[in-house]
Amino acid sequence: MTDATHTLDAGKAEAAAGTAALTGGTATGEVTLGLAHFKEANEQVRKALASADAVVVRDANAQRYLGCALPAGKSLDILGTPGNDLGCYLDGGAIVVHGNGQDQVGNTMNDGAIVVHGRIGDAAGYAMRGGTILVRGDCGWRAGIHMKEYAGKRPAIVIGGDAGAFLGEYMAGGVIVVGGTPGDYVGTGMHGGVIYLRHPLSAESIMDGLIQELVGDEDIPQLAALLAAYDEAFASEGPPLGGDPGSWYCLRAASARPYGGLYAH
Amino acid sequence: MDATTNCVLPRYRVVRDEAACTGCAQCVRSCANGVHRLRKDPDRIVINSRACVNCQRCVVFCPELALTIRPWPQVGTGSSTWTAEAMADIAKQAQTGAVLLSSMGTPAPYPIYWDHLLLNASQVTNPSIDPLREPMETRVFLGSRPEILKINERERRVVEPLPPQLKLDVPIMFSAMSFGSISLNAQKALALAATELGTFFNVGEGGMHCDLEPFADHAFAQVASGRFGVDAHYLNTAAAIEIKIGQGAKPGIGGHLPGEKINSEVSRTRMIPEGSDAISPAPHHDIYSIEDLRQLIFSIKEATGYRKPVAVKIAAVHNAAAIASGMARTGADIIVVDGFRGGTGAAPKRIRDAVGIPVELALAAIDQRLRDEGIRSMVSLVASGSIRNSADVVRAIALGADACSIGSAALIAMGCHQCRDCSSGRCNWGIATQRAALTARLRPEEAAERVVNLVRAWTAEIQEMMGGMGINAVDSLRGNRLMLRGVGLNEKELDILGVKYAGE
Numbered sequence: 001m002t003d004a005t006h007t008l009d010a011g012k013a014e015a016a017a018g019t020a021a022l023t024g025g026t027a028t029g030e031v032t033l034g035l036a037h038f039k040e041a042n043e044q045v046r047k048a049l050a051s052a053d054a055v056v057v058r059d060a061n062a063q064r065y066l067g068c069a070l071p072a073g074k075s076l077d078i079l080g081t082p083g084n085d086l087g088c089y090l091d092g093g094a095i096v097v098h099g100n101g102q103d104q105v106g107n108t109m110n111d112g113a114i115v116v117h118g119r120i121g122d123a124a125g126y127a128m129r130g131g132t133i134l135v136r137g138d139c140g141w142r143a144g145i146h147m148k149e150y151a152g153k154r155p156a157i158v159i160g161g162d163a164g165a166f167l168g169e170y171m172a173g174g175v176i177v178v179g180g181t182p183g184d185y186v187g188t189g190m191h192g193g194v195i196y197l198r199h200p201l202s203a204e205s206i207m208d209g210l211i212q213e214l215v216g217d218e219d220i221p222q223l224a225a226l227l228a229a230y231d232e233a234f235a236s237e238g239p240p241l242g243g244d245p246g247s248w249y250c251l252r253a254a255s256a257r258p259y260g261g262l263y264a265h
Numbered sequence: 266m267d268a269t270t271n272c273v274l275p276r277y278r279v280v281r282d283e284a285a286c287t288g289c290a291q292c293v294r295s296c297a298n299g300v301h302r303l304r305k306d307p308d309r310i311v312i313n314s315r316a317c318v319n320c321q322r323c324v325v326f327c328p329e330l331a332l333t334i335r336p337w338p339q340v341g342t343g344s345s346t347w348t349a350e351a352m353a354d355i356a357k358q359a360q361t362g363a364v365l366l367s368s369m370g371t372p373a374p375y376p377i378y379w380d381h382l383l384l385n386a387s388q389v390t391n392p393s394i395d396p397l398r399e400p401m402e403t404r405v406f407l408g409s410r411p412e413i414l415k416i417n418e419r420e421r422r423v424v425e426p427l428p429p430q431l432k433l434d435v436p437i438m439f440s441a442m443s444f445g446s447i448s449l450n451a452q453k454a455l456a457l458a459a460t461e462l463g464t465f466f467n468v469g470e471g472g473m474h475c476d477l478e479p480f481a482d483h484a485f486a487q488v489a490s491g492r493f494g495v496d497a498h499y500l501n502t503a504a505a506i507e508i509k510i511g512q513g514a515k516p517g518i519g520g521h522l523p524g525e526k527i528n529s530e531v532s533r534t535r536m537i538p539e540g541s542d543a544i545s546p547a548p549h550h551d552i553y554s555i556e557d558l559r560q561l562i563f564s565i566k567e568a569t570g571y572r573k574p575v576a577v578k579i580a581a582v583h584n585a586a587a588i589a590s591g592m593a594r595t596g597a598d599i600i601v602v603d604g605f606r607g608g609t610g611a612a613p614k615r616i617r618d619a620v621g622i623p624v625e626l627a628l629a630a631i632d633q634r635l636r637d638e639g640i641r642s643m644v645s646l647v648a649s650g651s652i653r654n655s656a657d658v659v660r661a662i663a664l665g666a667d668a669c670s671i672g673s674a675a676l677i678a679m680g681c682h683q684c685r686d687c688s689s690g691r692c693n694w695g696i697a698t699q700r701a702a703l704t705a706r707l708r709p710e711e712a713a714e715r716v717v718n719l720v721r722a723w724t725a726e727i728q729e730m731m732g733g734m735g736i737n738a739v740d741s742l743r744g745n746r747l748m749l750r751g752v753g754l755n756e757k758e759l760d761i762l763g764v765k766y767a768g769e
Contacts, residue, residue, distance in 0.1 A: 038563075038567075039567075042567055064560065064563070064564070065563070065564055065567040068564065068567045068568050069497035069567075069568045071497075084560055085551075085560060085564045088564045088567075088568070089495070089496060089497045089500070089564070089568050091496065091497045091498075103551075104551050104560075107551060107564065108492045108495050108496070110496040110497070123550055123551050126492070126550055126551055127491065127492035127495070129496075129536055142550055145546075145550045146490075146491060146492070146544075146546065146550065148536070148537050148538075149538065150532070150536040150537055150538060151533070151536070169546075169550070170544060170546055172537065172541060172544070173537075173538065173541075189544070189546075191541065191542060191544065192538070192541055256524070256540075256541050256542070257523075257524055257541075257542055258542075259521060259542060259544070260523070260524075260542070261363065262363060262364055262521075263363050263364050263365075263366040263521075263613075263688075264357055264358070264360075264361040264363035264364070264365055264366065
């Protein structure tokens with residue numbers, strides 16, 4: 001699972017935090033959304049991105065799809081509350097939210113980084129196949145559902161706080177890190193990837209087909225890298241998540257083919 | 266007898282006419298299931314009937330016509346309840362403890378309403394039209410129509426841009442079939458045929474292989490719950506995007522492409538690791554309501570700059586009309602309704618045979634509901650699932666469809682013999698397999714020519730049927746239920762179909 005051919009995307013998150021518009025950089029654009037409809041808001045953002053690589057989005061009020069399919073080399077700094085599907089189909093771009101996110105952050109994202117200095121809603125990182133989502137606080141239900149990894153891409157989600165139920169459901173690849181407590185039904189139908197937990201699940205809440213154990217030596221480099229990315233992104237906002245990576249637990253599927261014997265022809 | 270004893274009788278008996286057989290062994294080379302095997306000393310070909318799935322490859326390719334496939338001759342118990350099939354299913358499950366998997370649409374004898382709908386023809390008044398002599402329009406456009414068309418009459422142009430439209434030269438498209446479920450050569454054949462015919466194929470939920478990108482102007486990209494191969498490039502490459510909520514062969518459940526079918530090419534196209542199971546969850550986990558569907562539709566529109574129509578496909582189920590009404594209001598440009606007699610995917614047998622409703626009833630109910638609510642022009646309506654011939658297309662359009670999609674019929678044109686063993690991955694016709702030796706049997710250009718021939722033939726027949734009705738454009742046939750009459754239907758069926766009884 002941790003072979004060297006996979007490059008963890010944690011470095012990209014650090015890069016995102018570093019290059020984001022609020023921290024400086026050239027050719028910074030700016031838009032103020034107010035109560036604009038999402039269609040108009042996204043047009044404004046796209047227009048600003050046409051002439052600047054980094055754009056500050058002010059006064060976001062739940063406009064959906066901000067940063068939709070944002071390509072590599074482009075970044076958004078969002079003040080206020082972006083709406084659902086933030087960074088959907090994200091394609092290498094970087095998004096920083098100075099506040100809370102809503103549902104489906106990073107839906108079907110392909111690559112890039114999303115950093116949320118608050119909490120987020122349900123179904124974050126649904127079907128993501130690359131890039132990193134760092135969330136300082138809690139997340140809602142079904143985070144990381146159907147995450148997958150492919151051809152050197154290994155997506156990662158780090159949740160500093162608690163996670164809702166059905167975390168990592170159908171997970172087919174990638175990494176989820178939870179610093180707080182996950183809800184019920186963690187990893188239902190999981191058949192790939194790994195979930196790192198600071199607090200182990202009680203034996204009765206481990207779903208069938210999953211194995212929980214203390215992290216092994218092979219886990220520590222990628223877990224440590226993600227914890228470091230989290231700590232760097234949120235350094236000024238609270239205590240580090242890290243601690244000793246060796247004291248964390250990991251949850252994996254016992255089989256990559258959980259439904260192999262389900263069917264007869 | 267222990268739990269592993271196989272007491273399922275063979276389904277077929279392969280019979281060789283020894284007098285005709287020259288021992289050329291073409292059958293041995295034809296069969297990936299190992300039915301025919303060459304034995305040395307003395308040279309002879311032995312038959313393992315148990316392995317036969319009735320794909321008829323050996324029968325078609327035997328140069329001497331020496332082979333026939335018959336039902337296994339064991340007499341049944343005489344019981345209508347405990348038929349040989351019902352008992353075989355139980356025996357299989359007793360042996361394996363597994364869900365029965367089969368393929369294609371349900372073969373069960375549910376009513377086929379197409380066969381109870383008769384078409385009109387003009388006599389004396391409103392004369393019929395000869396399509397050989399007069400123009401006959403088969404072109405249709407799919408997409409949402411604005412409520413009011415504002416026109417600058419002086420400049421003779423439309424003032425506001427129209428929502429994106431797809432232009433079909435024939436009212437027939439090809440249903441979604443993914444790379445993984447069918448071979449790349451089969452997909453290429455459909456791509457070539459769609460391009461040649463001026464219509465559309467659908468890459469299904471498995472992503473778009475790079476070899477298909479040259480045909481992307483004629484491709485629907487599908488977005489299903491597993492989101493395989495979905496990224497901004499995929500969405501922007503295709504001509505239109507289809508969100509698959511359900512499919513006729515297996516309404517309400519997800520998909521499961523077993524790891525053994527995920528070779529390197531399938532892996533690259535789906536963007537998942539080789540050898541891992543590709544599991545499509547039953548629902549989209551970002552869609553728990555009509556409002557959520559709207560959210561996904563508009564995320565795709567945002568990702569594609571509002572330049573591409575977005576279709577939503579559902580299986581024909583009990584409340585299809587109400588669901589379609591919701592879909593039309595969510596911003597879908599095209600609604601696709603797929604009936605349970607159709608379908609090309611591998612599906613659990615019980616789901617395939619017991620879930621869903623006939624597409625004819627769903628289609629008629631949806632069209633009527635959208636008309637009653639005054640929102641019919643907000644969406645185009647595509648019917649699929651068991652369209653067998655050109656008359657079915659005409660009936661579907663008269664019941665309210667803007668166009669039809671064909672899956673099984675296109676595969677049959679390429680050689681499929683409906684053995685329903687797609688899930689085994691040993692398709693001798695090179696269609697539902699990823700084995701290189703088998704896929705090489707299907708040459709895309711040749712298969713495309715057969716599919717083009719089929720659709721051209723159907724189009725000529727559609728023109729003749731329309732001409733007979735005195736109608737010279739598919740647009741004038743759409744929802745024109747006066748052109749249909751029912752036979753052998755009860756009042757309720759006539760009511761739902763919105764047609765009069767023959768003689769009325």
